[in-house]
Amino acid sequence: MAPARRTVAALLALAAMQPPALAGAQDGAEECAAPGACLGEAEVEAAEHTEADALRVELLQSKSAAVRASARLSAGAGRAKCTNSKGVVFDCSGEGEVCCGDACMAPRGTCCTNVMGHSFPCGENSTCCGDTCMAPEGACCANSQGSHFPCGKGSVCCGDVCMSEGGSCCKNSLGAHFPCGEGSTCCGDSCMAAGGACCSNSLGHNFPCGKGSTCCGNGCVGPNSVCCTNRQGYRYPVVRGTMCVG
Numbered sequence: 386m387a388p389a390r391r392t393v394a395a396l397l398a399l400a401a402m403q404p405p406a407l408a409g410a411q412d413g414a415e416e417c418a419a420p421g422a423c424l425g426e427a428e429v430e431a432a433e434h435t436e437a438d439a440l441r442v443e444l445l446q447s448k449s450a451a452v453r454a455s456a457r458l459s460a461g462a463g464r465a466k467c468t469n470s471k472g473v474v475f476d477c478s479g480e481g482e483v484c485c486g487d488a489c490m491a492p493r494g495t496c497c498t499n500v501m502g503h504s505f506p507c508g509e510n511s512t513c514c515g516d517t518c519m520a521p522e523g524a525c526c527a528n529s530q531g532s533h534f535p536c537g538k539g540s541v542c543c544g545d546v547c548m549s550e551g552g553s554c555c556k557n558s559l560g561a562h563f564p565c566g567e568g569s570t571c572c573g574d575s576c577m578a579a580g581g582a583c584c585s586n587s588l589g590h591n592f593p594c595g596k597g598s599t600c601c602g603n604g605c606v607g608p609n610s611v612c613c614t615n616r617q618g619y620r621y622p623v624v625r626g627t628m629c630v631g
């Protein structure tokens with residue numbers, strides 16, 4: 386082997402310089418009478434080990450450098466370095482993450498700002514609504530205090546609450562909005578079921594009568610009732626078969 390021969394030459398030079406140390410370090414070296422005269426298998430083997438060790442160290446060093454470089458590449462390059470509201474610098478470890486306020490935000494996220502002026506991350510396709518995130522196809526509503534809140538897909542704003550899309554948003558006598566469910570309509574300060582009647586009482590306030598019933602003075606008449614009118618023109622319901630009095 387060429388490397389071994391080269392090492393032997395180097396070893397010979399070394400042996401000439403420091404004969405006792407080298408000879409004493411090797412097994413069987415004491416059998417040699419004169420240094421340099423017995424460059425046997427032990428020395429050759431030792432030299433080969435030295436060369437192999439040096440090569441191994443070199444390999445390890447270049448390998449660890451490569452590992453460090455690739456770690457830098459995956460952890461550093463393209464990774465965001467953020468500074469939070471307290472001035473503390475922090476890393477975003479996720480792929481493609483960006484800074485958003487005191488947090489890291491996923492790629493394609495939306496960075497929102499709350500009423501206090503602090504930024505917070507919302508997910509992909511989400512939008513900002515007041516102090517919260519709103520899912521796609523939601524509605525951002527404002528309540529009576531002017532604060533914004535999100536209503537999910539399929540719902541709409543109604544006063545301070547969300548209402549299902551098929552419902553009715555009604556307004557009571559105080560001007561406040563309230564939701565009535567799908568198929569129902571507004572009647573005074575309440576909701577009226579489909580097929581019902583919206584009646585007006587003696588005070589002029591509207592009230593609903595249920596499905597199949599009709600208005601009768603301050604009340605409703607169902608299928609089992611009749612509406613009577615007294616001499617003063619006041620209408621009132623009685624059970625069917627009952628005589629109207631007065």
Ligand SMILES: *[C@@H]1O[C@H](CO)[C@@H](O)[C@H](O)[C@H]1NC(C)=O
Nearest residue numbers: 493494508509510511520521
């Ligand atoms: C965001 O919207 C795009 C386009 O509509 C869609 O392709 C994607 O899947 C959405 N991402 C999420 C996380 O919903």
